[in-house]
Amino acid sequence: MKKTVLNPLFLLGLAIRILLVWAVLPAPVSNWYVPFLDASTSQLSLDPWGVWLAGGGTPAAFPYGYVMWLVFLPFTLVCKLLGMPLAFGYGATLIAADFGLMLLLQRLLNASERLLLAIYWLSPIVIVASYVFGFNDLVPVLLLTLSLYFVRRARLSWAGATAVAAISAKLSMVIALPFFLIYLLHNRALRQHLRFFAKGLAAGAVLVLLPFLFSGAGVAMLFTNPEMGKVYRLAFNLDGGSLIYLVPFVYLLMLYAAWRIRRLNFELFTAMMGIAFLLVVLLTPASPGWFIWVLPLLVAYQASTDRIGIVLTTGFSVLYVFSSLLLNHGVLPQVDGWNGGADALPGLLLVSSLVHTAMVATGVVLAVRIWRETVSHNDYFRLSRKPFVIxxxxxxxxxxxxxxxxxxxxxxxxxxxxxxxxxxxxxxxxxxxxxxxxxxxxxxxxxxxxxxxxxxxxxxxxxxxxxxxxxxxxxxxxxxxxxxxxxxxxxxxxxxxxxxxxxxxxxxxxxxxxxxxxxxxxxxxxxxxxxxxxxxxxxxxxxxxxxxxxxxxxxxxxxxxxxxxxxxxxxxxxxxxxxxxxxxxxxxxxxxxxxxxxxxxxxxxxxxxxxxxxxxxxxxxxxxxxxxxxxxxxxxxxxxxxxxxxxxxxxxxxxxxxxxxxxxxxxxxxxxxxxxxxxxx
Structure with missing residues (x-):
């Protein structure tokens, strides 16, 4: 770790993060997250959501479970005791989660330190989504990656508990759970230990999910969150008024594809789950923070692919930055002559739509390449088609x-x-x-x-x-x-x-x-x-x-x-x-x-x-x-x-x-x- 923190690339990335935390105050942070954390620490309660709504707060402020709140609590309390802006505590928590995720990826992937610093620590997706827009998706992704790490080490009880923690931090992480179960069922060496994963799930659910259900305010904030309805935006209208929702349709196809593989190894498991995350994000009018969900997949792919794959992933990241800045310019600080409206600059909506289209197209190409290089060429995938006979x-x-x-x-x-x-x-x-x-x-x-x-x-x-x-x-x-x-x-x-x-x-x-x-x-x-x-x-x-x-x-x-x-x-x-x-x-x-x-x-x-x-x-x-x-x-x-x-x-x-x-x-x-x-x- 000492060698990592002294690397110039790490110091550059850290300086960028600290500068953005100090200079930029994103709208979600100033309007939602910090006020919620301020209210919940001023009147400590086992139901911080109830305290927030009772004080007249907006339901959109903190639609997350106990784990997300507990993660941000320590630095928030420290800043409050020191009289510092709570936004600094929020940013410090993001940096800590960011650093932890990098260390986990370093343990999971066979990648050089320099490459990992370049493709993750300096990733535009991480920097823009977390420190420019202020989204907190690093926390659930860190917990989900930690669960993957425990699975890799066959510590399944801890894997189950941390998977529940990721779901508590952000409900969207539940889409990973079926892939965990398919992997454990289709990897015969691990199947006999599936009960330990189930015990971890149960223990985690009792500790962090069940108490949340007793908070009517928390449940209301979660299920009235407008982000949840985005997965149903893209749909085909059939005769008679029936709709086919494309995102759930593609997700179910990915689950079936994973189930059809007779035996999964860890690489296949993470690739199939990562592709599912990527397709869900691409086919949804997603928040910029959602793209952090696919970072472990993109980092793992860049660590194993050729130069063309790295160039494609870099292009995808650059297009993400431009698309996010254009489509979400209202989140940024006001600029003279730009009032944040869609008609503020001529053709802004057209340009942003074209850039977003290019980003989605590049993402689909990446998904196809990842399938071809990581899945279809995987030894286990090919072994699943025909047994090895001696x-x-x-x-x-x-x-x-x-x-x-x-x-x-x-x-x-x-x-x-x-x-x-x-x-x-x-x-x-x-x-x-x-x-x-x-x-x-x-x-x-x-x-x-x-x-x-x-x-x-x-x-x-x-x-x-x-x-x-x-x-x-x-x-x-x-x-x-x-x-x-x-x-x-x-x-x-x-x-x-x-x-x-x-x-x-x-x-x-x-x-x-x-x-x-x-x-x-x-x-x-x-x-x-x-x-x-x-x-x-x-x-x-x-x-x-x-x-x-x-x-x-x-x-x-x-x-x-x-x-x-x-x-x-x-x-x-x-x-x-x-x-x-x-x-x-x-x-x-x-x-x-x-x-x-x-x-x-x-x-x-x-x-x-x-x-x-x-x-x-x-x-x-x-x-x-x-x-x-x-x-x-x-x-x-x-x-x-x-x-x-x-x-x-x-x-x-x-x-x-x-x-x-x-x-x-x-x-x-x-x-x-x-x-x-x-x-x-």
Whole structure:
């Protein structure tokens, strides 16, 4: 903060604000706000609106709730005690809110300090609306942005409370509330915490909204405010006298557009809400202060767009200044020869209308550009159209379920749907067909049903599925399985059919060392599934021909092959259960895996030994990774290699230690690249 306040741009903006507070006394401040604050502090009451109206004040003076009054109260009392003009206290409150909003935007946006000072602190919209015209919209916008900040930090109780505070400060902020609810409902990582947001809303409503309703004077001042009727000015008259109000119509369309996105991230949420605010302001004969509502959107857009976008936004701000000064010249101090009437200068009304038209046109162009650059190009927006599908194949006992659960733990069960090939066995275990055929034979499985269900889930539709119980050997009753953002399809034949392979955005084959596979399968089937050791050993001999014929060839179709191998070839013979198993992971990728950066991170961050080989044509890369690593190191490595993927992960991803953590890291790197490729194509 010290660096910011010493920046010449900040000092320039601060000097402009102080000068305007000292030299300009806008009509709303002198006629409404200051007299109301003066009356309410002279006779302190829990119903300042009643005190004002009882003294003969105008109902238009302060149509705001408790929060707005409480925000202006401290500086008003200080000025009163010091004998200073109360307008200075009003201006000081605006400057404090202005500075607070800038700091919040600095925390929310990935923008340089110099750029933020230029596009926000020196913004003509802020300076003209707040310090020339004296409007107080900075306060509710600050509170609404604070609520966004709490949402970003997943502190939803505080987010709900500050959202109510923003509504109390200015009722118009209620148009943001449906976007909050849609975001929390459509972001599955946050949906489970929606109750905290609701608690914050309820607590805020009890503290600041409910008491206001008991003030008949306050409610009357709020709902008789002429500003509320402006949203109904633009309408189409239908036959029979019915009207279609354009502003509510456009707002409802924006709500529907937000609802149609299957999953929203924070960027999408703020962009959709910001566009809705922008369109409401553009299509309404709005007060100049309303344009402050769209400042967070415009600042965020300028921080991420190109030079053309910055020029357009700057042009919009300049047109706003001229339009506001021309259309609201009566608010300014009187100038010799200009009496404030529409006919005071020749053609003033025509010129002001043309400038306002240009401003609205520029604003609509901005809305379209923001939609195209921020919404339609957003990874989440494109992911919402089609789930990301991962195929996992491997022999029996290769660890398909363990691997799938590890990936599911990163994205969260709320965002992942799993489809298991075991659930598509044609017969229960007791059927005699298993005497002549093994599970590894494609003919023993309903692969067409598996493929059809996967295609249906990929299309975003639910399926009727069954579950194979490995303990009883029987299928469960059908149940509904819904699609999700991520679908993991695992099984013995997950890469067997061409149509299955075409469904996957990423295909993985688990090629575990045969001695390890036998060891893990015996541990699982004997200790967890209740089979006898003799039966398990016999199954190895029966299944070997089918494994060689149907399962292992699927590795040639995988984008990523993960091979778990013992450190020493005869490790299982010498350990005799007295020491913990130690492995090395061999990774083979046919589509690149950021092998150079991955190797640097694995060596430098995780302290592992890595050998890398690249095929002659550069098409296949193989990494042999040895050593022990922690879940914390895996998370740190993932942030360095694939920082963008974290936006898709759960609020608290379940990182694994050791080899499984390495599998998570490598797979996330591939998912990140696969997402990029899918968006490019």
């Amino acid at each position: 195929g996992v194949a491997g022999d029996s006992g290769a660890g398909k379920d363990t691997f799938s659960d590890a990936i599911k733990g990163l994205f969260g069960g709320h965002s992942v749907t799993t489809l298991s090939g075991d659930d598509y066995h044609l017969w229960d275990r007791q059927k005699p067909m298993w005497q002549v055929m093994t599970h590894l034979n494609p003919m023993a499985n309903d692969l067409e049903g598996f493929a059809n269900d996967l295609v249906t889930l990929t299309d975003g539709k639910p399926i009727n599925a069954r579950h194979y119980n490995h303990t009883t050997g029987r299928m469960s009753r059908p149940f509904v399985t819904h699609s999700n953002d991520f679908i993991i399809a695992s099984g013995l034949h997950a890469l067997y059919l061409p149509i299955l392979r075409q469904c996957y955005n990423l295909s993985v084959y688990l090629d575990i060392d045969e001695s390890l596979r036998r060891h893990f399968k015996i541990e699982r089937d004997v200790n967890k599934r209740g089979h006898t050791l003799e039966k398990v050993l016999t199954s190895f001999e029966r299944r070997e021909p089918d494994s060689a014929r149907f399962i292992r060839p699927q590795a040639s179709h995988a984008d990523l092959v993960l091979s778990l191998q013992p450190i020493h070839p005869r490790m299982l013979d010498t350990m005799k259960g007295k020491s913990e198993l130690r492995f090395k992971l061999v990774v083979r990728s046919r589509h690149g895996l950021n092998e150079l950066s991955l190797t640097r991170v694995l060596v430098g961050i995780c302290g592992l030994h890595v050998d890398m080989q690249v095929s002659a044509d550069g098409y296949e890369v193989e990494l042999a990774i040895e050593g022990e690593t922690s879940a914390q190191d895996i998370e740190m490595a993932a942030r360095m290699i694939s920082p963008r993927i974290f936006e898709f992960l759960d609020l608290q991803p379940e990182w694994k230690d050791g080899v499984m953590g390495l599998m998570q890291l490598v797979t996330l790197s591939h998912i990140n690249q696969a997402l990029t490729k899918r968006f490019i194509w």
